[in-house]
Amino acid sequence: METVAFNVPTLSCGACSDKIQENVKGIKGVTNSSVDLKSQQLKVEYNPSDISPEEIKNHISKMGYEVL
Numbered sequence: 033m034e035t036v037a038f039n040v041p042t043l044s045c046g047a048c049s050d051k052i053q054e055n056v057k058g059i060k061g062v063t064n065s066s067v068d069l070k071s072q073q074l075k076v077e078y079n080p081s082d083i084s085p086e087e088i089k090n091h092i093s094k095m096g097y098e099v100l
């Protein structure tokens with residue numbers, strides 16, 4: 033298992049963070065995800081044999097959030 037952190041600058045409220053967190057948890061290969069609202073960071077734990085950080089990033093982008 034590996035962990036990657038993304039910066040999501042438009043993440044500003046609990047509703048967004050719940051939405052992203054739950055959605056990302058549903059991606060195949062992702063084992064956990066958590067949001068820190070203060071730093072606007074999304075931490076994702078994933079299995080590198082199933083998914084790459086780039087794919088996770090694309091998924092979040094498709095939800096309509098800018099990811100750095």
Ligand SMILES: [Cu+2]
Binds near residue numbers: 044045046047048049
């Ligand atoms: Cu929001």
